[in-house]
Amino acid sequence: EPEVTQTPSHQVTQMGQEVILRCVPISNHLYFYWYRQILGQKVEFLVSFYNNEISEKSEIFDDQFSVERPDGSNFTLKIRSTKLEDSAMYFCASSPRGSSYNSPLHFGNGTRLTVT
Amino acid sequence: AQSVTQLGSHVSVSEGALVLLRCNYSSSVPPYLFWYVQYPNQGLQLLLKYTTGATLVKGINGFEAEFKKSETSFHLTKPSAHMSDAAEYFCAVSGAGGTSYGKLTFGQGTILTVHP
Numbered sequence: 001e002p003e004v005t006q007t008p009s010h011q012v013t014q015m016g017q018e019v020i021l022r023c024v025p026i027s028n029h030l031y032f033y034w035y036r037q038i039l040g041q042k043v044e045f046l047v048s049f050y051n052n053e054i055s056e057k058s059e060i061f062d063d064q065f066s067v068e069r070p071d072g073s074n075f076t077l078k079i080r081s082t083k084l085e086d087s088a089m090y091f092c093a094s095s096p097r098g099s100s101y102n103s104p105l106h107f108g109n110g111t112r113l114t115v116t
Numbered sequence: 117a118q119s120v121t122q123l124g125s126h127v128s129v130s131e132g133a134l135v136l137l138r139c140n141y142s143s144s145v146p147p148y149l150f151w152y153v154q155y156p157n158q159g160l161q162l163l164l165k166y167t168t169g170a171t172l173v174k175g176i177n178g179f180e181a182e183f184k185k186s187e188t189s190f191h192l193t194k195p196s197a198h199m200s201d202a203a204e205y206f207c208a209v210s211g212a213g214g215t216s217y218g219k220l221t222f223g224q225g226t227i228l229t230v231h232p
Contacts, residue, residue, distance in 0.1 A: 042223065043206060
């Protein structure tokens with residue numbers, strides 16, 4: 001079964017550094033998402049992306065965050081200047097259609113970001 | 117606005133016993149409801165979903181959940197626990213239709229432990 005793949009599985013970076021988290025969604029999917037889970041807290045929606053633009057973003061997704069689909073296969077999340085509170089597990093997800101009715105999200109295994 | 121509350125961050129059962137994981141939601145629109153499971157070092161995997169129609173939904177691995185609108189609940193059950201069910205379980209809600217595609221609101225998760 002096709003999978004959403006995320007790399008790296010664990011990323012350590014210093015505060016103030018830029019970091020790029022990478023995701024390869026399922027090939028025929030059109031909608032892409034990033035979620036994050038701070039240790040001990042809920043999984044939180046960050047952003048949705050369709051047709052090369054952001055569909056919706058949460059309050060968390062401020063100017064420090066950006067997403068891009070640089071080619072036909074990758075979907076990236078960039079954090080420009082990381083803060084300690086950005087430490088979390090970041091999940092990428094994709095779906096074939098926008099409505100969740102019959103196209104639930106397929107999640108990757110996540111990238112654990114540690115900011116020191 | 118939507119929210120999800122999972123009662124009990126940890127649930128422990130014996131192998132062969134009934135599994136009951138509780139989920140209550142709040143939604144200003146008719147909800148779509150989901151249960152996801154996360155095994156160690158893996159992503160979120162869809163167990164089952166409720167969108168419309170039959171209120172008792174069956175999922176993978178023998179799990180089922182019943183949507184009770186009057187109680188705003190979507191509890192997850194399995195008649196007989198297996199050791200392989202040990203994982204973290206997340207209840208999630210999204211709005212039916214609209215533009216918030218794939219924007220799931222998650223509960224805080226329930227860790228299920230199964231004892232031999």
